[in-house]
Structures are given as C-alpha cells and as structure tokens.
Amino acid sequence: ENVFHAFDKLKRDGRAVRCPDQVFAFTDHYVPTRDRANGIPDAEARNMVEMMRRNAQEHGITLFGLGDPRHGILHIVPPEQGITQPGAIIAGADSHSSTHGALGAFAFGVGASEVAHVLATQTLWRRRPRTMRIDVPDALPPDATAKDLILAIIGHIGVGGGTGHVIEYTGAGIAALSVEARMTLCNMSIEAGARAGLVAPDEATLAYIKGRPYAPTGEAWDRAAAFWRTLVTDDGASFDREVTINAGDLAPMVTWGTSPEDVLPITDVVPDPADEPDAGRREKMERALGYMALTPGTKLTDIAIDRVFIGSCTNGRIEDLRAVAGVVKGRAARVAAMIVPGSALVKAQAEAEGLDAIFRDAGFEWRDAGCSMCVATNGDMLEPGERCASTSNRNFEGRQGRGGRTHLLSPAMAAAAAITGRLTDVRKLGETG
Amino acid sequence: MEPFTQLTAIAAPIELRNVNTDMIFPARFMRKPRDEAYPLYMFHDRRFRPDGTEDPNFVLNQPAYRDARIIVGNANFGCGSSREPAVYALHDYGFRALIAPGFGDIFAANCVKNGLLAVRLGDDDVAVLRALVTETPGTEITIDLPSQTVSAPGIEPLTFEIDPFEKECLVSGLDDIGVTLRGEDAIAAFEDSYRGDFDWLYGKRGGAA
Numbered sequence: 001e002n003v004f005h006a007f008d009k010l011k012r013d014g015r016a017v018r019c020p021d022q023v024f025a026f027t028d029h030y031v032p033t034r035d036r037a038n039g040i041p042d043a044e045a046r047n048m049v050e051m052m053r054r055n056a057q058e059h060g061i062t063l064f065g066l067g068d069p070r071h072g073i074l075h076i077v078p079p080e081q082g083i084t085q086p087g088a089i090i091a092g093a094d095s096h097s098s099t100h101g102a103l104g105a106f107a108f109g110v111g112a113s114e115v116a117h118v119l120a121t122q123t124l125w126r127r128r129p130r131t132m133r134i135d136v137p138d139a140l141p142p143d144a145t146a147k148d149l150i151l152a153i154i155g156h157i158g159v160g161g162g163t164g165h166v167i168e169y170t171g172a173g174i175a176a177l178s179v180e181a182r183m184t185l186c187n188m189s190i191e192a193g194a195r196a197g198l199v200a201p202d203e204a205t206l207a208y209i210k211g212r213p214y215a216p217t218g219e220a221w222d223r224a225a226a227f228w229r230t231l232v233t234d235d236g237a238s239f240d241r242e243v244t245i246n247a248g249d250l251a252p253m254v255t256w257g258t259s260p261e262d263v264l265p266i267t268d269v270v271p272d273p274a275d276e277p278d279a280g281r282r283e284k285m286e287r288a289l290g291y292m293a294l295t296p297g298t299k300l301t302d303i304a305i306d307r308v309f310i311g312s313c314t315n316g317r318i319e320d321l322r323a324v325a326g327v328v329k330g331r332a333a334r335v336a337a338m339i340v341p342g343s344a345l346v347k348a349q350a351e352a353e354g355l356d357a358i359f360r361d362a363g364f365e366w367r368d369a370g371c372s373m374c375v376a377t378n379g380d381m382l383e384p385g386e387r388c389a390s391t392s393n394r395n396f397e398g399r400q401g402r403g404g405r406t407h408l409l410s411p412a413m414a415a416a417a418a419i420t421g422r423l424t425d426v427r428k429l430g431e432t433g
Numbered sequence: 434m435e436p437f438t439q440l441t442a443i444a445a446p447i448e449l450r451n452v453n454t455d456m457i458f459p460a461r462f463m464r465k466p467r468d469e470a471y472p473l474y475m476f477h478d479r480r481f482r483p484d485g486t487e488d489p490n491f492v493l494n495q496p497a498y499r500d501a502r503i504i505v506g507n508a509n510f511g512c513g514s515s516r517e518p519a520v521y522a523l524h525d526y527g528f529r530a531l532i533a534p535g536f537g538d539i540f541a542a543n544c545v546k547n548g549l550l551a552v553r554l555g556d557d558d559v560a561v562l563r564a565l566v567t568e569t570p571g572t573e574i575t576i577d578l579p580s581q582t583v584s585a586p587g588i589e590p591l592t593f594e595i596d597p598f599e600k601e602c603l604v605s606g607l608d609d610i611g612v613t614l615r616g617e618d619a620i621a622a623f624e625d626s627y628r629g630d631f632d633w634l635y636g637k638r639g640g641a642a
C-alpha cells in the first residue's frame with residue numbers, strides 16, 4: 001500500500017502502466033489481522049488499502065486483495081503462487097524483496113520514484129552491483145534455523161557489511177536448507193546492508209515451484225527447468241568479497257539491542273559497553289541498552305518478556321508455524337502471544353494440519369494474514385516499555401510501536417519464550433518448561 | 434525536480450552510524466499525505482518527546498542548526514526500509530544535501546530521484562567535517578556539484594565521486610522517466626525478444642481470482 005506516491009506521480013505526469021500483466025499488488029501492511037468482518041476501523045489505514053485497490057483497478061494490475069483467498073504479505077504470496085521464478089528480475093516496492101532471491105531470482109527493493117519508473121517503462125537504471133559470497137560449508141545443527149544463521153551472519157559482517165553488494169549464499173549448509181528456510185535467509189540480506197541476496201536454483205527449488213499456479217507446465221516447464229538449471233555461478237568465479245561462516249555449532253541467536261547486528265547466542269549475557277574500545281560504538285551500545293532497559297552482564301535467558309509475535313515475511317511460512325507447533329504442543333503460553341500467518345493460504349494449510357488447535361490450546365492468538373506487529377502500521381503494536389520476542393526482522397527503536405522493545409529470534413525460540421515468559425534456550429525447554 | 438548545482442548552507446552533524454529510515458521516518462506516518470505537516474515527521478521520535486515537546490538534545494532543535502540544509506552523517510546513513518517518505522521528509526524540511534562515508538543503497542537511489550545530493554567522502558574527511566560543524570555550530574559548507582567539490586572554512590576543498598548519470602539527473606533536474614522513454618524503441622525490441630525466449634513468464638496467468 002505504501003506505493004501510493006508512485007501512482008500519484010504517474011497520474012501527475014499523465015503516464016500509463018506499461019505492462020500491467022507483469023505487476024502484482026498486495027494489501028498487507030495496513031490490514032487488520034482480526035475481526036475482519038468489521039472492516040478496517042481506522043480511516044487512514046482503510047484509505048491506504050482502498051487507494052491500493054483503486055490504483056490496481058485503474059491500471060489493470062492483478063491485486064491479491066483482502067477478499068482474495070490467496071492474499072497475504074508481498075514476499076510470501078509470489079513464491080507461493082509460483083510468480084517468483086529463477087532468473088526473473090523482480091523490483092519490489094519494499095526492501096525485503098530480497099526474499100525472492102531464495103529461488104534464484106534477482107530481486108531487490110526500490111523506493112516510490114523507482115516504482116513509478118518501472119511501472120511507466122518496465123525498466124530501471126541499474127549499476128552493476130558488487131558481489132559477495134557468503135559460504136556456509138557445514139550443515140546447521142538440528143536445533144538451529146535459517147533465522148539463527150542470518151542473525152549470526154549480520155552479527156558477523158554488520159548491518160553495513162553488505163552495502164553495495166548482492167550476496168550469493170553458497171555451500172553445503174545452504175544446499176541443505178529447505179526453500180522456505182532460504183527465503184528467511186535471503187529476506188534479511190537487507191538487514192546486512194545488501195539490496196539483494198540469492199541462492200542458485202537447484203532440484204529443491206524446481207520441486208518447490210512445480211505445480212504452483214503461475215508455474216509453467218508441460219513442454220514450457222521442461223524448457224524453463226532446463227534454463228533454470230544453468231543459473232549457477234561458474235566454478236572458480238571471483239567475488240568482490242568472500243565470507244565463510246562456520247555454522248556447524250550454531251546456537252539459537254537473539255538480539256539484545258536496537259540494531260539487527262546487536263545479536264548473540266542465547267547462552268550469552270548482555271554485553272558491557274565498558275568492554276567496547278570505540279567511543280562511537282560504546283555510546284551507541286549505551287543508548288541501545290538504555291532503550292532496551294537492560295543491564296550488562298544479565299544472562300539473556302533471564303530477560304523477562306511481555307509479549308510474543310510470530311509472523312512476518314521473515315518467518316510467516318508454514319514450516320515456521322510447524323516449528324512453533326512442535327514447541328508449544330501440550331504446553332501453555334505465559335504471556336500474550338500472537339501468531340500471524342504470512343498468507344491466507346499458509347493459514348489454511350496450518351488449519352488443515354490442525355496446527356491452529358495446538359496454538360489455541362496453548363493460549364496463542366491465531367490471527368489473519370498480514371504484516372501486523374512487524375511494522376505496527378495496522379494497529380497491532382507494542383505499548384511503550386513493552387518487551388517483545390519477535391520473529392520479524394527489525395529491532396529498531398519504535399519499530400513495533402513507540403517505546404516498544406524488540407528481541408529478534410527464530411519461531412521456535414519465540415515459541416519457547418512464550419511458554420516460559422522469558423528469553424529461553426529452546427534446546428533446554430524440556431528441562432525447565 | 435529542482436536542479437542541483439551549488440549549495441552553501443549550514444550543516445548539522447549526526448554522529449550516529451547506521452541511521453535507519455525507520456528513525457528518519459517512523460512507519461506510522463507512512464499513511465500521511467505529503468502536505469505541510471510532512472517536515473514534522475522527519476526524525477520525529479528523536480526530535481519530539483512522547484509528550485510532543487521538542488527534545489533540546491536533538492541537534493536540529495538547537496538554535497544554531499535550525500536552518501541547516503546539509504547533514505554531515507556517519508557510516509551507512511539511511512539503511513533499512515525502502516521508504517521514500519524518509520527522503521521526502523528530509524527534502525520538505527529543507528535538506529538539500531547529505532554528506533556521509535556511505536549510504537543505504539535504496540536510500541541513496543531515492544535521494545537522486547528527489548533532487549537531494551548524497552555526497553560520499555572518506556571516513557576521515559567526513560569526521561573532519563563533522564568535527565568542524567560540531568565545534569563551530571552554524572558553520573556553512575559549500576557543495577559544488579559540477580566540479581564535485583566540498584569546501585568549508587579552514588580545510589582544503591574535498592572532491593567526491595558520483596555516478597555520471599545521477600549527476601546529470603541532479604544538475605539538470607530531469608525527469609528520468611522521460612529520459613528513459615526516449616529509448617522506447619529499444620525497450621520494445623528487447624521486450625519482444627525477451628518474451629520470445631522466456632515465454633513461460635508471460636503466457637500463463639495464475640489460478641482463479
């Protein structure tokens with residue numbers, strides 16, 4: 001919905017959308033995730049959704065709107081529908097468009113002016129980006145997830161580490177990830193500063209796409225698949241920057257500060273700014289700890305939380321919800337916890353598998369699809385001072401509501417936090433919960 | 434958009450690294466129309482306390498920096514969300530140029546589209562400029578785009594690099610869509626061959642709506 005400025009610009013300049021059949025629209029940031037029968041009570045939010053509907057209709061663009069059984073977050077629906085395909089170039093009106101790189105697409109976020117440019121011309125001016133390879137030679141341990149991996153990567157290279165680069169994730173550790181897990185990984189490339197991240201398509205990618213509504217069929221499938229199999233980086237290719245991540249003993253990760261790079265294994269303690277030699281960084285840490293109301297030296301597992309949010313384009317897919325169900329089954333949440341599926345089809349799938357019953361029995365709220373408390377523009381938000389364990393992607397000050405405090409973690413870790421009411425090492429939940 | 438050639442203006446220092454676009458423009462204002470109130474949303478939660486009063490600690494609330502038209506920032510300025518309203522609000526508040534060692538990629542692209550010059554200089558040079566405008570509040574910096582130089586009292590002029598196409602857009606104030614559409618024949622020819630090679634991307638439209 002945030003692209004209304006782009007459509008306003010087209011209108012001002014009297015321009016048309018060049019290829020409406022190559023454009024897809026979504027309503028996700030402003031839609032309510034409960035009591036939908038009442039419509040959208042907030043007039044401004046309603047207006048955002050309404051403008052998207054009108055603009056899509058006026059320009060003949062396919063809209064996955066609220067009434068559509070396939071609606072959901074703009075980074076969840078296109079892979080689900082088979083719209084995201086290897087080799088495609090996808091400009092998204094949102095920075096987490098990097099998600100689509102998980103299928104071997106070159107996908108990146110653009111601002112409203114560039115959206116207007118691509119709508120009017122179906123082209124963009126682009127400088128060749130620098131390349132970065134992040135190699136993960138070892139498979140992740142069974143209790144670690146793609147979310148833990150990407151948080152560890154961001155902790156390693158920093159939130160500016162990928163600036164100006166496109167990241168290719170390679171290695172046996174990546175090959176072993178499911179396609180959905182790769183989406184989680186590529187999704188947060190932007191938090192590492194990179195505009196795009198991608199994984200070369202392999203047989204898992206092809207199997208994921210096959211049979212989806214927009215996927216090619218029959219003879220076209222064979223041609224497409226043959227082409228997709230060629231989309232691999234040459235042996236011996238050189239990259240502008242190469243990083244190797246040892247993930248063999250990766251522990252579940254959690255953020256303690258107000259930047260995604262402020263991240264540590266759950267077994268660690270809140271860091272002490274006094275140990276930071278750089279004055280600028282020390283000051284930033286102090287401010288972060290002040291905002292987060294944390295004392296250096298506190299064990300991360302001693303941090304009590306008020307709420308849990310499970311969802312977003314980072315972790316709102318069916319595998320994420322299955323992981324949550326695996327943790328909460330037969331247990332009960334101690335704090336307010338909400339689960340917001342990334343799309344209506346994810347929701348339907350979860351219900352078909354009986355996951356919703358597990359969630360409800362454990363005291364979790366089971367909502368409708370949307371961005372929800374990831375960005376807090378639809379009314380789902382934290383109160384000032386509230387502390388939230390969240391599967392989303394940004395822990396900036398005020399991201400989930402002014403004064404709200406966010407700890408980023410994986411779905412399984414968020415589920416464990418809901419059960420105990422504090423940040424918890426999900427691997428030890430059996431012993432304590 | 435307004436052409437950008439030369440600017441001499443007060444510069445305000447922002448020491449913080451990784452200033453993100455959520456900080457520059459909190460998401461809850463995304464739904465607002467771009468009207469007279471727009472400048473108020475810029476750095477809103479830093480400029481204003483929860484009770485709505487100004488926070489005197491924030492640099493832009495200090496008298497000497499109120500008329501600043503340039504920000505001297507730090508590494509990775511404008512990282513995070515693609516939201517162009519962050520740039521709209523900086524622009525509508527009155528900023529015309531930003532100087533930093535680096536910018537978020539999408540943010541930098543958005544700046545060009547709105548006539549805001551994002552100047553990349555070396556870490557040390559930016560640190561010198563930041564120190565200068567911090568120690569002597571109200572110091573003016575001059576940025577000359579045609580010659581790609583930044584000058585300030587007491588320092589040697591600094592030169593910066595900029596993409597030639599971006600420079601042309603800024604200096605001429607051109608509408609880039611218009612420029613692109615001059616190549617419409619080439620676009621159409623490309624589309625024809627691309628659609629031929631990758632027909633599976635086009636022919637099939639998804640399931641029932």
Ligand code: SF4
Nearest residue numbers: 096312313371374375
């Ligand atoms: S879920 Fe969050 S990060 Fe993803 S598109 Fe929505 S608001 Fe953006």
